[in-house]
Amino acid sequence: MASILYLQNSIFGDQGQSSQLARRFIEGYQAAHPGTGVVVRDLITDGVPHLDLERAGALRGFSDTLNDAQRAVLAQSDSLVEELNNADLVVIGLPMYNFSVPSQFKAWFDHIARAGLTFKYTEQGPVGLVADKPVRVFATHGGIHQGQPHETSTQFVKTILAFIGLTDVEFVYAEGLNIGEDVKNQALLRAQARIAAQLQQFDEKTSA
Template sequence: MNSSLFGEHGQSTQLSQKFVQRFLTVNPDTQHKMRDLAIAQIPHLDAEIVMGFGTPEDQKNDRQVEMTALSDLLIEEVRSADVLVIGLPMYNFSLPSTLKSWFDFIARAGVTFKYTEQGPVGLLAGKKAYIMAARGGQYAGTEHDTQTALVRHFLSFIGIQDVEFVYAEGLNMGDDIKGQAINDAEKVIDSLVA
C-alpha cells in the first residue's frame, strides 16, 4: 500500500515497489494486491461514519452503508493478507492524512480488535508488515521520529506484532546523501527478502 501524495513518483512508493518486486521474485506464487491512497482516497472520519459502523444495517443511511462497506473491504484486504507492505512518507513530522484515514477505517471494535479485562486484543494476528519509511530529514532513533512508534503501536493494536521498518532518510539533504540513503535502503530490502 502506498500513501505518498506523489503516487508512483514518491520515494516511499518506489521503495515499496522495489520491495514487492523482489518479494515476488523470491516468492513467485504470491498473490499481490496494491492499494494507492493517493488514487483511491479514503474519507476522513466524521460522526456520521463512526455512528454508522455500529448501526444495524437496516437503520443506516445511504452514506453510512457506503462507508461501512468501504471499511469492510479495507479490513478484508488486511485479513486476507499474510504480508503488508506500506510506503510511508513523512509530511510535516507526521503520517500522511490518507494513511491515518486508512487506520481509522480498519480500526473497528469487535472486528479488528476487542476490549477485554486485560486490555485491548488485536484480531488480525499472524501477519508480517514491512514499512518503507522515506523522509527528507534524518529522524530515526530521535525524539522527532513521530512515525515509528505510532505505526508500530497501531499495527500491534489490531494484532500485527511482526513489523520491520526500512528507512531512507535525508532525501532532501543533497544528492549524495539521498543516493546513499536509497542505496542503503535497497540493501536492507535485499536482506529482508533473501
C-alpha cells in the first residue's frame, strides 16, 4: 500500500490556501489509488522546536554524552526520518512568509538532516542517503513572486531536498492571492488545473 507524507505549514491550518491545494491533490491521488495512506505532519501545531545548542548537540554530535532531554530530541528526529523514509510520495503545503519558507519547515529539516543517516560527506561532496521519491510542493504567495530574484524559497526547497537525495521535486504555484478576488480566483483555477495535470501524470506512470 502506497503512503503519502503530508507536511502542512500554514498558520491557518486546513483553511490555508496551500493546505487546501495540497489536500485537493492528496484526495485526487487517493481516488485514483485506493488504499493509499496519509501521514499528516502539521508543522505548525505538531512541529519541532527550533534548534538550540542542546538540540544541536544531540543531532550533530556536539555533546560527548546525552542527557535525557537530548535523548528525547534524538528519538523525535529518528521518528521524523522514519516517516520520510517510509513515504512513497511527499506532499508539502508551502505558504510564503516574508519572502521565505515558514520557519517551522526549516526546523523540521534541521531535525532530519543528519550526517550518516540522511546524507554523508565524501571527497566529491555531500551525498543524499534518502531514497528518491516524488515530492510535490504547493506554494502560495500573496503577491506575484515566481521567478523574481527575491523569491528564494523555490531554490531553497530544491537545494535542501536534493541535499538528502530527493530530486524529483515539482511545484504548483498560486500567486497574487492578496491582490484581489479576481486575481485570487484565477490563480486558484490555474493551480487546480496544474493539480489535475499532475494527477494525470501519476496515472500514466502507473499504467505504463
